[in-house]
Amino acid sequence: MSGKMQMINFNIPPYTGKEIEYIQQAVANRKICGDGEFTKKCNKWLEDRFCATKVLLTTSGTTALDMAMLLCDIKPGDEVILPSYTFSSTATSAVLAGAKLVFVDVRPDTMNIDESKIEQAITDRTRVIVAVHYAGVACEMDTIMGIARQHGIMVIEDAAQAVMSTYKGVALGTIGDFGCYSFHETKNYSMGEGGAICINRPEYIEKAEILREKGTNRSKFFRGQVDKYTWVDFGDSYLPSELNAAYLYAQLEVADKINSDRMRTWNTYWNAFKKLEDSGKIKLPTVPEGCVHNAHMFYFKCNSLQERTSLISYMKENGIMLVFHYVPLHSAPAGIKFGRFSGDDEYTTSESEKLVRLPMYYGITDEDKQKVIRKVMEFYGE
Numbered sequence: 001m002s003g004k005m006q007m008i009n010f011n012i013p014p015y016t017g018k019e020i021e022y023i024q025q026a027v028a029n030r031k032i033c034g035d036g037e038f039t040k041k042c043n044k045w046l047e048d049r050f051c052a053t054k055v056l057l058t059t060s061g062t063t064a065l066d067m068a069m070l071l072c073d074i075k076p077g078d079e080v081i082l083p084s085y086t087f088s089s090t091a092t093s094a095v096l097a098g099a100k101l102v103f104v105d106v107r108p109d110t111m112n113i114d115e116s117k118i119e120q121a122i123t124d125r126t127r128v129i130v131a132v133h134y135a136g137v138a139c140e141m142d143t144i145m146g147i148a149r150q151h152g153i154m155v156i157e158d159a160a161q162a163v164m165s166t167y168k169g170v171a172l173g174t175i176g177d178f179g180c181y182s183f184h185e186t187k188n189y190s191m192g193e194g195g196a197i198c199i200n201r202p203e204y205i206e207k208a209e210i211l212r213e214k215g216t217n218r219s220k221f222f223r224g225q226v227d228k229y230t231w232v233d234f235g236d237s238y239l240p241s242e243l244n245a246a247y248l249y250a251q252l253e254v255a256d257k258i259n260s261d262r263m264r265t266w267n268t269y270w271n272a273f274k275k276l277e278d279s280g281k282i283k284l285p286t287v288p289e290g291c292v293h294n295a296h297m298f299y300f301k302c303n304s305l306q307e308r309t310s311l312i313s314y315m316k317e318n319g320i321m322l323v324f325h326y327v328p329l330h331s332a333p334a335g336i337k338f339g340r341f342s343g344d345d346e347y348t349t350s351e352s353e354k355l356v357r358l359p360m361y362y363g364i365t366d367e368d369k370q371k372v373i374r375k376v377m378e379f380y381g382e
Helices: 019-028 037-050 061-071 088-096 141-151 202-212 218-222 242-252 255-278 305-317 333-338 348-352 366-379
Strands: 054-058 079-083 100-104 126-132 154-158 178-182 195-199 299-301 339-341 355-357
Touching: 019 037, 019 242, 037 054, 037 195, 037 242, 054 061, 054 202, 061 088, 061 154, 061 178, 061 195, 061 202, 079 088, 088 100, 088 126, 088 333, 100 333, 126 141, 141 154, 195 202, 202 218, 242 255, 255 299, 255 366, 305 355, 305 366, 333 339
Parallel strands: 079 100, 079 126, 100 339, 126 154, 154 178
Antiparallel strands: 054 195, 178 195, 299 355
């Protein structure tokens, strides 16, 4: 056999067929900046599908989080509670708004924030709780919302990985005060770089529009509510290009097809590796009752960091890319600088060191899936 082995990538950005056509349409419309036809179509699709009060596309999931933090009116010295096992965007959005970070341990079954440890982290400076839905599996939102309402604290859902996931039948991103989605190229639905913010309290819609439109009331002007627009408050530019929105809309139109394809892959992996879990060799992911996930990722946990390192190396030698995930933020230089860990780090570090992610993307072939399964089984002597 000659030639270089073809690698099975960890991720390939989704492409469904109409993306280029819609981008050309956006160009033909002579409107390629923000809030054109395709941005409006995406906003409406997300609002209708998720029964959301208001959704606005943003330039990224990170800037959606930035907007949410600013809308929570954080003052310097205020505290934001969040898990340490998350992407830096969750934390840096709070830091940019002037907050101090308070990290809370995760549940080992879902890798989501441990809702039973939130209350002990609350002080008189706590302003926001961030619920990060890891791997598209919901946090325990009833408990989190109950704690927040009892203490007068805002809730931001970091649903970057959770587009199309639900909790007790309700779309993730629409439960807290604000919800944030990502449409990065690594996500189930992509526009290259992009995101969206769900504004779930109507009284914040106008402020969100002003914040997103460089501090102007331009949105009201285009709706004919004012005869000219002007600078009315602080803001930034969070509008994605119409070219990005056009790419995304092609995928939203076939969202169920993408979702079904990913779910098939997830279930194929889970059924194949159940044998390894039953024999104590790995730990499979948990989806709690009442939660419907979106097959954003498939991971399992090895029994040690050393085993994970060996597995990743073995799979790479066999032409398959497996990857680990976050290094806990509280141990990172910026985490030490801007935050503190509340209580004990019982699971965050130890569980994160064992977690490994498998190739998962729209359109992965049956042949590639079976090779991934076969090589994992070989590694574990099955």
